[in-house]
Amino acid sequence: MSTSETSLLSSVPSQLFIGGQWVDGSGSQAIEVEDPATGKVLKTIANATAEDALRALTAADEAQARWAKTAPRERAEILRRTFELVRERSEEFATLISLEMGKPIAEARGEVTYGNEFLRWFSEEASRISGRFGSNPEGTGNMLVTMRPVGPAFAITPWNFPLAMATRKIGPAIAAGCTIVVKPAELTPLTTLLLAKTMQEAGLPDGVLNVFTTNSSAATSGPIIADSRLRKLTFTGSTPVGVKLLEQAAQNVLRTSMELGGNAPFLVFEDADIDAAVTGAMQAKMRNIGQACTAANRFIVHESVAAEFASKFAEKMSALKLGRGVEADITCGPVINEKARTNIKRLVDSATSEGASIVTGGGATGSEGYFFEPTVIDHVKPGSSILSEEIFGPVAPIVRFKTEEEAVRLANDTEYGLVSYAFTEDLKRGMRLVESLDSGMSGINTGLVSNAAAPFGGVKQSGLGREGGAEGINEYLETRYVLFPKS
DSSP, rough: HHHHHHHHEEEEEEEETTTEEEEOOOSSOOEEEEEEETTTTEEEEEEOHHHHHHHHEEEEEEEEHHHHHHHHHHHHHHHHHHHHHHHTHHHHHHHHHHHHHOOOHHHHHHHHHHHHHHHHHHHHHHGGGOOOEOOOOOOEEEEEEEEEEOOOOEEOSSSSSSHHHHHHHHHHHHHHOOOOOEEEOTTTHHHHHHHHHHHTTTTTTTTTTTOOOOSOHHHHHHHHSSSTTTTEEEEEEEEHHHHHHHHHHHHOEEEEEEEEOOEEEEEEESSSOOOHHHHHHHHHHHHHGSTTTTEEEEEEOOOTTTHHHHHHHHHHHHHOOOOOSTTOOOOOOOOSSHHHHHHHHHHHHHHHTTTTTEOOOOOEEEESSSSEEEEEEEOOTTTTTGGGGGOOOOOEEEEESSSHHHHHHHHOOSSSEEEEEOOSSSSHHHHHHHSSSSSEEEEEEEEOOOOTSOOOOOHHHTTEEEEEEHHGGGEEEEEEEEEEEOO
C-alpha cells in the first residue's frame, strides 16, 4: 500500500457518527474492511450493537422537529456546500471507493461525479417543494394541499456503489427536511464515513445525519424498524432481503422505498449497429465489474448477427486488464469477495454443462484477491439457470432469437423488472419495445441510463418507489389536505 493510500485511510473516521459526535461502538469485535484486490485489511472500524443503532435513531428523532422547520434554502445550501467539498476532494473519494470496493480508478471517478450529482440535484429541489390551493368542485370551500417531511428515515445501503447509493438517499431526505440514520454495507463502509465527515464540515446540524457500521445487520436493523419513532425505510439490495424488510416495515406501516434485484435483458436486433451495440454492451455489462443491479444479465441477440456480436464482444472483454483498481492502467478489478467469485463460477459451469460454449474467459484467476476473467458465453439455452439469477460479475451469456415477439418474451421471462436495453435502428420498433418491455427503465441504443435528474426504480420484484429526479424527493414527503369553508 502506498504512502498516499495509508494517509487517506488514516483520515477516514473509524467510529460511529451519532448526534454529531464520533463515538465508539459497543460491539465486542471490530470490523475489518478488506481490499478485494488483495484480501488484506485496509482499516479496522467500530462495530455497532442494537443499542448503538437505537442511539442513532434517538439522535435523529430528537433533531427531527428542528430540522423540519429549517428553511428550505438553508437545507439547500448545506447540500450544495457538501457537493462542492466532495468535488474538491473527488480524487480522495475515488481512491477510497477503488480501495474498498475494487473498481478501476476511472470508474470510481465516474461514481464520484454521478453520486455527487444527487447532492447538487436535491440541493436544487429543496426549495421547490410545493402544494396547491383552490376551490373545491362544489364551490363551498377552498382546498389547501401541502407537503411536509415524513419524519426520521432509516437507509440501508449496498456495497457496490458506496458513494452514489448513500447520496441518492441522504440527499432527498435532507432536502425534504427529514433526519436520517444510515447503515452502510459491512464490506464497503469507509466511503460513507468519509461522506458523513464531509457533511459535518459543510455545516450539517447535529443529529440530522447518523451513521453506524455493523457486522450484525439484522440484529441492528430490526429494533430500528420496529421502533414507532421511525417513519421511513429505504433499502437498496437483494429482493429476498427487501421482502423481509417489507414484512418488518408493515408492522408500523412505514413509508418504504425498495430498490431491489435486477436481471436486465440486452436485446440486439438484426438491424442494429453491431459496433454500437458492443460498445453499449460493455457499458451495460462491465460497469462496476458487472456488480450492479442495472448490469445487463441476459444478452438476447438475433440469430443473424449473434456470431458477429459474440466475436466482437469477446474481443473487447478479453482486452480488459485485470488488477488492483487504484492502478491507472487497470480496466477490470476484482469481484467483492470469494463467496461472490464462487457463485459466478457455479453459474458459468452450469451454463456449459447445459450446452453453452465459452467464447472467452470462464474462470477464476490471480494468486491473491478475488478476480474472475471477463467472460462471454454463447449458445445459452432459454431456461438456463444463468439466465434466471443475477450474475453480479463479469459474465455475459448470449441467447439467440428469431422474431421480435420471441425476444420480448425472453426479455420479460423474469420476476424482475428494473432496466432493459435494446439496440435497433428501427424507430417504430424502439417505441414498441418501450411499451412491451416490463421494466421501470429502458435504454434504447445506449448501455447507460442512470442520471440524478431521472427517476431510478423498477417494477415487479425489482422494487417500490423511485430515487432521483423530481420524483425522488416525494419519497420523503407526505401530503396534507385542509379544507377552509367559504363563508
